[in-house]
Amino acid sequence: MKTILILGAGLSxxxxxxxxxxxxxxxxWQVRIxxxxxxxxxxxxxxxxxxxxxxxxxxxxxxxRPEIERADLVISMLPARFHVDVAKDCIELKTKLIxxxxxxxxxxxxxxxxxxxxxxxxxxIGVDPGIDHMSAAKIxxxxxxxxxxxxxxxSYCGGLIAPEYDNNPWHYKFTWNPRNVVLxxxxxxxxxxxxxxxxxxxxxxxxxxxxxxxxxGYGSFDGYANRDSLLYRSIYxxxxxxxxxxxxxxxxxxxxxxxxxxxxxxTDDSYVLENSERLTPRQxxxxxxxxxxxxxxxxxxxxxxxxGNKQLYDQFDWVGLFENDEAIGIENASxxxxxxxxxxxxxxxxxxxxxxxxxxxxxxxxxxxxxLEMTSSMVNIGENQVYxxxxxxxxxxxxxxxxxxxxxxxxxxxxxxxxxxxxxQPILDELEELGIGFKESWPTLKx
Amino acid sequence: MKTILILGAGLSxxxxxxxxxxxxxxxxWQVRIxxxxxxxxxxxxxxxxxxxxxxxxxxxxxxxRPEIERADLVISMLPARFHVDVAKDCIELKTKLIxxxxxxxxxxxxxxxxxxxxxxxxxxIGVDPGIDHMSAAKIxxxxxxxxxxxxxxxSYCGGLIAPEYDNNPWHYKFTWNPRNVVLxxxxxxxxxxxxxxxxxxxxxxxxxxxxxxxxxGYGSFDGYANRDSLLYRSIYxxxxxxxxxxxxxxxxxxxxxxxxxxxxxxTDDSYVLENSERLTPRQxxxxxxxxxxxxxxxxxxxxxxxxGNKQLYDQFDWVGLFENDEAIGIENASxxxxxxxxxxxxxxxxxxxxxxxxxxxxxxxxxxxxxLEMTSSMVNIGENQVYxxxxxxxxxxxxxxxxxxxxxxxxxxxxxxxxxxxxxQPILDELEELGIGFKESWPTLKx
Numbered sequence: 001m002k003t004i005l006i007l008g009a010g011l012s013x014x015x016x017x018x019x020x021x022x023x024x025x026x027x028x029w030q031v032r033i034x035x036x037x038x039x040x041x042x043x044x045x046x047x048x049x050x051x052x053x054x055x056x057x058x059x060x061x062x063x064x065r066p067e068i069e070r071a072d073l074v075i076s077m078l079p080a081r082f083h084v085d086v087a088k089d090c091i092e093l094k095t096k097l098i099x100x101x102x103x104x105x106x107x108x109x110x111x112x113x114x115x116x117x118x119x120x121x122x123x124x125i126g127v128d129p130g131i132d133h134m135s136a137a138k139i140x141x142x143x144x145x146x147x148x149x150x151x152x153x154x155s156y157c158g159g160l161i162a163p164e165y166d167n168n169p170w171h172y173k174f175t176w177n178p179r180n181v182v183l184x185x186x187x188x189x190x191x192x193x194x195x196x197x198x199x200x201x202x203x204x205x206x207x208x209x210x211x212x213x214x215x216x217g218y219g220s221f222d223g224y225a226n227r228d229s230l231l232y233r234s235i236y237x238x239x240x241x242x243x244x245x246x247x248x249x250x251x252x253x254x255x256x257x258x259x260x261x262x263x264x265x266x267t268d269d270s271y272v273l274e275n276s277e278r279l280t281p282r283q284x285x286x287x288x289x290x291x292x293x294x295x296x297x298x299x300x301x302x303x304x305x306x307x308g309n310k311q312l313y314d315q316f317d318w319v320g321l322f323e324n325d326e327a328i329g330i331e332n333a334s335x336x337x338x339x340x341x342x343x344x345x346x347x348x349x350x351x352x353x354x355x356x357x358x359x360x361x362x363x364x365x366x367x368x369x370x371x372l373e374m375t376s377s378m379v380n381i382g383e384n385q386v387y388x389x390x391x392x393x394x395x396x397x398x399x400x401x402x403x404x405x406x407x408x409x410x411x412x413x414x415x416x417x418x419x420x421x422x423x424x425q426p427i428l429d430e431l432e433e434l435g436i437g438f439k440e441s442w443p444t445l446k447x
Numbered sequence: 448m449k450t451i452l453i454l455g456a457g458l459s460x461x462x463x464x465x466x467x468x469x470x471x472x473x474x475x476w477q478v479r480i481x482x483x484x485x486x487x488x489x490x491x492x493x494x495x496x497x498x499x500x501x502x503x504x505x506x507x508x509x510x511x512r513p514e515i516e517r518a519d520l521v522i523s524m525l526p527a528r529f530h531v532d533v534a535k536d537c538i539e540l541k542t543k544l545i546x547x548x549x550x551x552x553x554x555x556x557x558x559x560x561x562x563x564x565x566x567x568x569x570x571x572i573g574v575d576p577g578i579d580h581m582s583a584a585k586i587x588x589x590x591x592x593x594x595x596x597x598x599x600x601x602s603y604c605g606g607l608i609a610p611e612y613d614n615n616p617w618h619y620k621f622t623w624n625p626r627n628v629v630l631x632x633x634x635x636x637x638x639x640x641x642x643x644x645x646x647x648x649x650x651x652x653x654x655x656x657x658x659x660x661x662x663x664g665y666g667s668f669d670g671y672a673n674r675d676s677l678l679y680r681s682i683y684x685x686x687x688x689x690x691x692x693x694x695x696x697x698x699x700x701x702x703x704x705x706x707x708x709x710x711x712x713x714t715d716d717s718y719v720l721e722n723s724e725r726l727t728p729r730q731x732x733x734x735x736x737x738x739x740x741x742x743x744x745x746x747x748x749x750x751x752x753x754x755g756n757k758q759l760y761d762q763f764d765w766v767g768l769f770e771n772d773e774a775i776g777i778e779n780a781s782x783x784x785x786x787x788x789x790x791x792x793x794x795x796x797x798x799x800x801x802x803x804x805x806x807x808x809x810x811x812x813x814x815x816x817x818x819l820e821m822t823s824s825m826v827n828i829g830e831n832q833v834y835x836x837x838x839x840x841x842x843x844x845x846x847x848x849x850x851x852x853x854x855x856x857x858x859x860x861x862x863x864x865x866x867x868x869x870x871x872q873p874i875l876d877e878l879e880e881l882g883i884g885f886k887e888s889w890p891t892l893k894x
Binding site for chain 1: 635636638646651656711722730735737738
């Protein structure tokens with residue numbers, strides 16, 4: 001019997017736990033699941049005989065180390081900043097580890113130690129990062145195998161509301177951590193490269209420089225640039241590629257309004273507003289508008305920002321930005337925190353709502369003297385608000401990878417991401433069976 | 448005989464040293480001046496018998512402590528971050544201290560220890576901070592003495608090129624540390640309060656929200672908001688004031704162009720540009736413009752930013768932003784560093800140029816049931832590029848305060864700023880004799 005230890009049983013672990021328990025009997029696994037909240041774990045295990053609920057502080061090495069030692073594989077679903085400490089224990093106790101998160105500098109530095117300990121530490125194997133790596137690596141390998149030379153790679157991903165439940169003028173609801181959505185891109189400039197030219201977009205321009213994407217059957221999307229696309233050149237072995245861009249997808253209309261929130265200064269998280277607990281949404285808005293008591297807030301806002309675009313103005317009206325009835329009511333809050341609370345009242349999921357993950361890749365490449373283009377897209381809709389698309393697309397690749405590791409099918413050692421064929425191919429195949437499949441459109445070569 | 452120790456003899460110490468040496472004979476002072484560069488000190492002392500040039504590392508406690516111990520007064524002209532260490536030595540060795548810089552949190556914490564040691568540590572006694580405090584405190588005391596209630600205080604200061612030498616389309620030359628000018632306001636939002644309403648201006652809007660100021664005989668100025676005006680409420684004992692604003696002055700035209708540099712992202716100092724050493728000004732500009740090789744850089748820039756305003760466009764053309772002949776040539780540079788180097792080539796002082804410091808206060812107050820307004824302005828022009836206006840307005844208040852302290856006329860102890868009448872009045876009086884005077888315009892009460 002093999003033992004799997006899962007650290008952290010939050011919302012994003014639902015689909016992971018379901019898969020592992022469903023396969024535990026046949027695969028002869030025991031799945032030991034740790035969370036501070038034992039009831040949440042017990043509910044997820046229900047009456048499955050292969051699951052064991054544990055409740056201790058996974059951040060405390062004294063408590064977790066005996067469990068890591070007895071396990072064959074650890075899956076860390078803890079917040080990303082804790083993975084490195086868990087990895088150090090895994091190296092010392094020679095237990096394999098999976099995390100869905102980005103490899104930090106500190107994690108990368110453990111590569112040699114992990115190899116010496118004879119263990120694999122697989123990272124970036126959720127959805128973004130994860131499914132993006134695997135689906136792109138497959139195409140890159142295929143183009144290289146055909147003898148093509150890749151000249152452009154653009155890749156987009158977004159967590160959105162499913163079309164059937166898209167019923168507000170922002171065409172958006174918070175399906176994931178609202179704070180991360182509010183702070184997306186805050187601070188530095190976005191960096192990418194296009195036709196060999198470095199391009200930098202300052203934060204206050206980020207939601208104004210959009211790519212337009214069409215996905216058959218799902219309509220239009222806008223893509224804004226992620227923080228640093230340049231990093232991905234070395235990740236994909238495309239160091240000489242002249243164009244690489246990574247972006248986030250939203251429905252048309254969202255970015256135009258969000259750009260105004262950024263330009264007002266409402267997404268700033270770097271300072272605290274005095275008397276923040278007393279501000280109504282309207283007063284909060286007015287702190288960012290020029291002083292002029294002879295003009296109503298609506299007039300000043302429209303003159304400076306929405307400029308007579310009624311549809312755009314109505315988005316702000318609908319979301320309650322001009323309301324003055326009651327204070328938002330949060331002490332020592334930054335602008336970003338107050339904004340988040342205003343938006344959360346309206347951009348919230350109704351009980352029956354389902355989320356949607358959309359991914360889209362575009363490659364251009366040269367082959368046999370021809371300039372070719374291919375696209376690959378994946379749209380996945382959640383089952384409900386427990387087995388969301390986010391939970392499925394993060395948890396299922398982790399779960400399938402766990403199975404492959406315990407079956408001895410991934411002999412690699414050290415700190416890895418899933419861009420080798422023997423890793424991504426079986427995972428992508430099984431994801432497709434589970435309804436998470438890509439639609440690739442390849443060009444026909446002219447002869 | 449009294450001994451004065453000056454730590455640091457850089458450009459901004461010229462006028463300070465000249466004043467102290469001129470008065471040393473009559474006042475029976477020895478002026479001991481430390482700088483790493485002994486020749487610079489010797490040149491400043493020339494043949495004056497009351498000056499002693501010292502060369503050691505003023506940052507090394509072992510070297511400076513014997514000199515601090517023998518002195519009656521220390522003047523620290525070191526970079527501001529070193530003042531606290533010097534102050535700790537002064538407390539231990541019971542020697543009085545003057546610095547022209549803002550009181551840091553760490554400096555404020557030394558207040559009780561300085562009082563117990565029986566010494567005065569006078570800070571913020573240059574121009575801004577310094578002359579601004581003194582000239583404002585005098586007016587505030589006067590209005591309060593009349594029985595008035597202050598409802599509005601706006602205060603502006605700027606270091607500019609004197610009108611006779613203002614011969615470029617930016618109406619600006621670097622008369623002071625260019626890096627501080629390029630980074631002015633970078634990062635957080637500016638904060639102030641107007642008619643009881645808190646106002647926040649995000650950085651990318653800072654140079655777009657301008658006050659217009661007229662000073663008789665000197666024409667028009669634009670004022671943009673300083674980082675945090677709210678702090679000044681407690682400094683001036685105006686905790687309940689409904690309007691307080693501190694700003695920086697520029698000539699009309701400057702801020703409109705600077706706003707474009709900010710909105711391009713060129714003043715960002717938070718990241719390094721790859722291959723920065725290879726970029727020409729034109730390529731540097733193009734990294735911030737949308738990708739479109741079918742349009743020249745000039746077209747894209749004008750379409751997005753100068754929008755057909757030829758005068759504004761010509762400012763950028765004149766400053767060399769479209770030039771492509773040679774690389775700026777700095778490795779691992781941030782956008783702000785590259786921008787600084789482009790601007791420094793053109794916004795540079797000619798040998799005969801003189802600088803100018805401008806200060807302007809506006810007060811509104813209620814007295815005898817009337818709403819009144821008064822203004823106070825100071826314009827000072829430098830003598831040359833050694834005894835600049837900046838050097839005079841920073842150094843002379845420090846020097847006069849030194850004299851008062853050594854004459855026993857400032858009995859205060861602890862960490863102080865010059866807002867008490869027995870401090871500001873004699874300093875303002877003597878500054879006026881030295882050509883640094885304020886023109887106050889008081890209203891006439893209607894009876």
